[in-house]
Amino acid sequence: MRSWLGLGSAEASGGYASGSAPAAEEVVVPPEVDESLLKPRLRTTLHLTGKFANWETTFAASKLQQVPAVEGQSQERVRLKLCVKLNSQSLSFQVVNPEKDWSWRLYPRDAQPLRFTHVSKEGKLVANDPDAVVVAIGDLKAGHGLNFHVVEEPGSIVTVWVEVPIVPVPGEDAVDLDFEGPGARVWYTVEVDDLVDGFMTEQLETVQSYLGV
Numbered sequence: 226m227r228s229w230l231g232l233g234s235a236e237a238s239g240g241y242a243s244g245s246a247p248a249a250e251e252v253v254v255p256p257e258v259d260e261s262l263l264k265p266r267l268r269t270t271l272h273l274t275g276k277f278a279n280w281e282t283t284f285a286a287s288k289l290q291q292v293p294a295v296e297g298q299s300q301e302r303v304r305l306k307l308c309v310k311l312n313s314q315s316l317s318f319q320v321v322n323p324e325k326d327w328s329w330r331l332y333p334r335d336a337q338p339l340r341f342t343h344v345s346k347e348g349k350l351v352a353n354d355p356d357a358v359v360v361a362i363g364d365l366k367a368g369h370g371l372n373f374h375v376v377e378e379p380g381s382i383v384t385v386w387v388e389v390p391i392v393p394v395p396g397e398d399a400v401d402l403d404f405e406g407p408g409a410r411v412w413y414t415v416e417v418d419d420l421v422d423g424f425m426t427e428q429l430e431t432v433q434s435y436l437g438v
Contacts, residue, residue: 251310262293269402275318282321317372332368334361355412382416
């Protein structure tokens with residue numbers, strides 16, 4: 226069975242924090258990845274943040290997980306993911322690094338500030354299309370209020386994918402994020418699950434969830 230964690234919970238305990246209300250979204254608590262398969266291994270930590278995390282850059286529940294490289298993937302980038310169950314119709318977020326705080330972020334380059342809606346068409350991601358939204362690097366000012374959006378039916382399970390450029394770490398079999406490098410991509414895929422009496426079953430776990438593709 227999948228283990229779920231409510232985004233917005235105070236504890237990463239596989240469920241809602243004691244005494245807390247159900248969060249807007251839930252994430253799959255992922256199994257540990259064999260680090261020997263992560264070649265190269267990314268040392269830099271990345272998180273999604275949004276209203277679900279009170280816009281914190283250190284929110285542990287939304288930490289992105291690196292996945293093994295797949296055939297055809299650029300050797301100059303690594304890929305990370307977070308699997309989320311939508312309890313509302315949309316998920317709005319930016320990509321951040323805890324050490325950089327808001328001095329570095331990924332955001333949709335062409336998104337426009339909105340006054341009456343939180344979903345910008347320029348920031349709306351397209352399922353299965355890594356190039357649908359152009360990604361820009363922001364800082365304390367650039368990118369403020371300009372978010373990526375996943376829009377699907379409530380109850381949908383999606384995997385958010387983030388691909389970032391890297392630089393080698395001298396003397397180590399590891400890499401760091403190239404904070405100024407071009408070519409970052411953000412997209413999502415829709416996962417397939419069987420719903421029985423409101424509970425998730427593992428019979429229809431997708432190949433993507435296991436292989437990280």
